[in-house]
Amino acid sequence: MxxxxxxxxxxxxxxxxxxxxxxxxxxxxxxxxxxxxxxxxxxxxxxxxxxxxxxxxxxxxxxxxxxxxxxxxxxxxxxxxxxxxxxxxxxxxxxxxxxxxxxxxxxxxxxxxxxxxxxxxxxxxxxxxxxxxxxxxxxxxxxxxxxxxxxxxIPLTLIVPFLADAVVFDTDELATAPRIVATPENHVLLARGDKAYARGDLSQATDYRIFRNTKPLVDPATGEVLGFEAPYLGTAELVQPDQSRSLPDGKLEVVPATVQIKQVRKEIGVGDRLSPVPQRSFDRYVPHAPAQPVAGQIISIYGEALHAGQNQIVALNRGERDGMERGHVLALWKAGRYTLDRTGEKPEQMRLPDERQGILFVFQVYQRVSYALIITASDAVRPGDRFTQP
Incomplete structure (x- = not known):
């Protein structure tokens, strides 16, 4: 039929x-x-x-x-x-x-x-x-x-460079992490291929990231310390483990481990900290809107800039505990400015409505904070600007 x-x-x-x-x-x-x-x-x-x-x-x-x-x-x-x-x-x-x-x-x-x-x-x-x-x-x-x-x-080339650069620790664990204690011939700065000497527990891995001392990430709304951001400096490889030994007189002869600098992103020197290189997976960078309403603020611009634009990184005051996921797409809002209404009998202060100005893409999520890439922005993005579901 x-x-x-x-x-x-x-x-x-x-x-x-x-x-x-x-x-x-x-x-x-x-x-x-x-x-x-x-x-x-x-x-x-x-x-x-x-x-x-x-x-x-x-x-x-x-x-x-x-x-x-x-x-x-x-x-x-x-x-x-x-x-x-x-x-x-x-x-x-x-x-x-x-x-x-x-x-x-x-x-x-x-x-x-x-x-x-x-x-x-x-x-x-x-x-x-x-x-x-x-x-x-x-x-x-x-x-x-x-x-x-x-x-x-998504174009992974936009975020891969930041997966090592932008790092947040839930606690200030770098304060007790292995550290560079000396350089050959007392060099002030280390270059790629240089050797350096380090002390601390280097038994966890052979490849390490190098960081400067951390800075706290503070929630702009509550004042809570949400994590500790560590400036990324480069990478190093363990060449020889610590050779410290006890001498016949009972004293400890300290012989630090030897590491070789593999990559330099910023200046590296004595006092900088070492942390094992983690495994990275790119499988789940799937753009999607949050399933539930979400709202928060930008904590800081990565790299200590005062403001940011397209393809720059921002830290958000929401993380895994708040339901944030890798791949979340968020609407970016600019706070309305304060101005005076001069049309009445006397001037009266007012705040204009917030304006939507761009899109954020969350690519790294920690317990209490997240990192996001600015996909689009019609104006300068600043700490304190807010975000919502798109």
């Missing part, structure tokens, strides 16, 4: 939903992350729904060919007013986005508008003439070499 137009649309939407779900699951399986029934239901629901047409960018293109260097964020900005809503457009659930769901340079993305909603689907070029045709999305097996070329969620 032939199908009517509405039935055909229903079948098409169902097929597209299942195809998108299959693609998402294939990406999940490729990275060995389990797919829970709840996540499966989320992906299926989102794939069927898409986003309302009102959420599309005014100049959203009908198609886009993925280019090397593209990210999910970049592509979503082409199609959406709010790029962090890209899982709805793509029919993906962010919990399984460690693999960017088999989106690769050269693939053609088509914007499909139907029944007041929009979604993306893949197309491919066929033949030497480049004739385009829509293809069914289905699980595929790819080699690891190809998988490594899949596009990322």
């Amino acid at each position: 032939p199908f009517c137009d509405s039935q055909k649309k229903t079948i098409l939407r169902g097929a597209l939903a299942l195809s998108l779900l299959s693609l998402a699951l294939a990406g999940a399986q490729a990275t060995t992350y389990p797919v829970t029934p709840e996540q499966r239901a989320t992906a299926e629901k989102v794939a069927q729904a898409g986003v309302p047409l009102s959420e599309l960018a005014p100049d959203a293109p009908d198609s886009h060919t993925v280019k090397p260097g593209d990210t999910l964020w970049d592509i979503s900005k082409l199609f959406l007013k709010s790029p962090w809503r890209w899982p709805e457009l793509w029919g993906m659930n962010r919990e399984q986005i460690a693999n960017p769901h088999l989106i690769y340079p050269g693939q053609l993305l088509l914007l499909v508008k139907q029944d007041g909603r929009a979604s993306l689907q893949l197309a491919q070029n066929r033949g030497a003439g480049g004739t385009e045709g829509t293809v069914k999305l289905s699980p595929q097996v790819r080699s690891s070499a190809v998988d490594n070329s899949a596009i990322a969620a």
